[in-house]
Amino acid sequence: MKNSLLALATDALESLRDLLPIVIVISVFQVFVFRGSVTGLMPMAAGGLLVVAGLTFFVFGLRLALFPVGEGLAHSLARKGSVFWLLAFAFVLGFGTTIAEPALIAVAGEAAEVAAAAAAITSTAEAMDSYAFGLRMTVAVAVGAALVVGVLRILFDWSLPIMIISGYALVVLVTTFAPSEIIGIAYDSGGVTTSTVTVPLVAALGVGLASSLKGRNPMTDGFGLIALASLAPILFVLIFGIAVQWN
Amino acid sequence: MELIVTSLRFVADSAVDVLPVAVFLVAFQRLVIGGPMPNGRRIAVGFFFVVVGLGLFLVGLEQTLFPLGRLMAQQLTDPTFLLETAGREAAALVWQDYYWVYLFALAIGFSTTLAEPALIAVSMKANTESGGAIGVWGLRVAVAIGVGVGVSLGCFRIITGLPLAYFIAAGYLVVIAQTAMAPKLIVPLAYDSGGVTTSTVTVPLVTALGLGLAEAVPGRSPLLDGFGLVAFASLFPIISVLAYGQLAALRARVSPSDWDDLDE
Numbered sequence: 001m002k003n004s005l006l007a008l009a010t011d012a013l014e015s016l017r018d019l020l021p022i023v024i025v026i027s028v029f030q031v032f033v034f035r036g037s038v039t040g041l042m043p044m045a046a047g048g049l050l051v052v053a054g055l056t057f058f059v060f061g062l063r064l065a066l067f068p069v070g071e072g073l074a075h076s077l078a079r080k081g082s083v084f085w086l087l088a089f090a091f092v093l094g095f096g097t098t099i100a101e102p103a104l105i106a107v108a109g110e111a112a113e114v115a116a117a118a119a120a121i122t123s124t125a126e127a128m129d130s131y132a133f134g135l136r137m138t139v140a141v142a143v144g145a146a147l148v149v150g151v152l153r154i155l156f157d158w159s160l161p162i163m164i165i166s167g168y169a170l171v172v173l174v175t176t177f178a179p180s181e182i183i184g185i186a187y188d189s190g191g192v193t194t195s196t197v198t199v200p201l202v203a204a205l206g207v208g209l210a211s212s213l214k215g216r217n218p219m220t221d222g223f224g225l226i227a228l229a230s231l232a233p234i235l236f237v238l239i240f241g242i243a244v245q246w247n
Numbered sequence: 248m249e250l251i252v253t254s255l256r257f258v259a260d261s262a263v264d265v266l267p268v269a270v271f272l273v274a275f276q277r278l279v280i281g282g283p284m285p286n287g288r289r290i291a292v293g294f295f296f297v298v299v300g301l302g303l304f305l306v307g308l309e310q311t312l313f314p315l316g317r318l319m320a321q322q323l324t325d326p327t328f329l330l331e332t333a334g335r336e337a338a339a340l341v342w343q344d345y346y347w348v349y350l351f352a353l354a355i356g357f358s359t360t361l362a363e364p365a366l367i368a369v370s371m372k373a374n375t376e377s378g379g380a381i382g383v384w385g386l387r388v389a390v391a392i393g394v395g396v397g398v399s400l401g402c403f404r405i406i407t408g409l410p411l412a413y414f415i416a417a418g419y420l421v422v423i424a425q426t427a428m429a430p431k432l433i434v435p436l437a438y439d440s441g442g443v444t445t446s447t448v449t450v451p452l453v454t455a456l457g458l459g460l461a462e463a464v465p466g467r468s469p470l471l472d473g474f475g476l477v478a479f480a481s482l483f484p485i486i487s488v489l490a491y492g493q494l495a496a497l498r499a500r501v502s503p504s505d506w507d508d509l510d511e
Contacts, residue, residue, distance in 0.1 A: 018447075073280065
């Protein structure tokens with residue numbers, strides 16, 4: 001009990017540290033550049049507290065439940081040596097963690113609002129919800145697929161730079177066919193997916209797998225999954241945009 | 248009162264989001280590994296915290312981070328503010344007049360990245376795995392510079408309205424050229440640092456900043472020009488980390504003993 005409280009307090013401090021640079025930079029700009037005061041921002045303080053409290057509980061819960069289970073499963077599956085189950089697990093891990101990613105939920109909602117405002121989709125609540133949901137599902141499937149490819153890469157020792165370079169060449173090619181309003185959202189979705197939830201679990205999978213295989217170096221083989229998980233969503237969302245346009 | 252109702256609705260929504268993950272993990276444990284879930288109660292409590300935390304975070308985001316990003320974009324592009332700092336009327340503005348926007352973007356990108364816990368963890372891991380050749384602070388500063396410059400350049404793109412794909416394609420050409428020359432050790436790490444940097448708190452703020460800018464700058468549309476800042480923030484750290492690796496290798500070639508104390 002005492003240990004849990006200590007862990008909760010540590011998480012709270014870390015969430016505060018996440019928010020602190022933003023508070024400092026914005027305050028400096030308010031006071032010195034706009035020569036105003038920070039009192040105008042006080043109504044937002046309540047929301048700021050919710051951000052810190054929410055992030056604290058979220059990370060605390062992840063450490064208690066998701067991380068140990070995910071890491072344990074990654075290790076047992078890597079030891080078990082069944083390629084099929086390893087790939088199935090990689091997909092589920094990528095898909096599941098991305099669906100629950102807070103930054104993606106927020107940005108998909110914002111993207112739907114902007115699309116509705118620009119009359120790219122009808123501006124009813126259902127149309128916006130289904131657009132945001134479609135976007136999130138697309139990104140989640142993309143991250144799942146990326147982890148499958150990434151695990152195959154570690155197993156068969158494929159060259160990461162060649163995969164990344166040809167991946168981005170493909171992105172540039174598909175961009176030329178995509179409707180212009182999806183391009184920005186697609187390119188952003190690569191960076192959005194890989195934060196609080198995904199990174200620790202994916203890193204555990206990669207490094208765990210590389211260290212349980214003979215002749216693999218955790219440094220050069222373990223990393224790289226996140227790079228693939230940032231690339232695939234761009235490609236998939238561009239294709240999502242092309243598909244939405246056709247309907 | 249309204250805040251409580253909204254919070255409850257968001258918590259209910261996030262329960263729906265998290266449920267599939269929980270179901271999959273339990274199913275994997277039972278079917279593939281076999282046997283019951285170890286520490287079942289602890290895990291149930293953990294999932295409860297995840298759901299409540301996610302819900303509260305999203306409420307706070309909607310009340311704070313999105314409005315803050317919009318507000319900053321509005322203030323930085325306010326015609327009276329620009330008249331005062333750039334000495335030009337709204338109709339005659341050129342991209343250089345928005346220099347406070349670039350400075351703000353640089354400061355936000357640099358400071359949030361330097362404080363990013365995920366990056367600290369990755370840096371320490373890279374430091375041990377590389378036997379000290381990659382310094383913890385060197386890597387963190389390299390990534391932070393990359394993100395700051397990236398967000399700043401992304402704002403320049405929104406203000407000028409140049410196509411995003413050109414910048415991204417040019418950026419990856421630089422990455423390809425650097426990959427060919429940089430030490431092998433740093434390459435996967437550099438590619439990963441692009442994704443690691445954009446944290447859960449920074450992404451919404453930066454997204455709102457971009458959308459706000461696209462709304463405020465004459466002739467830009469939020470849908471066509473507003474997104475893309477996160478993409479810049481993910482691309483430029485790759486370049487800066489590769490450059491850091493090249494620099495470290497160069498110094499090592501000049502005097503091999505420096506390999507050991509690069510992190511100082």
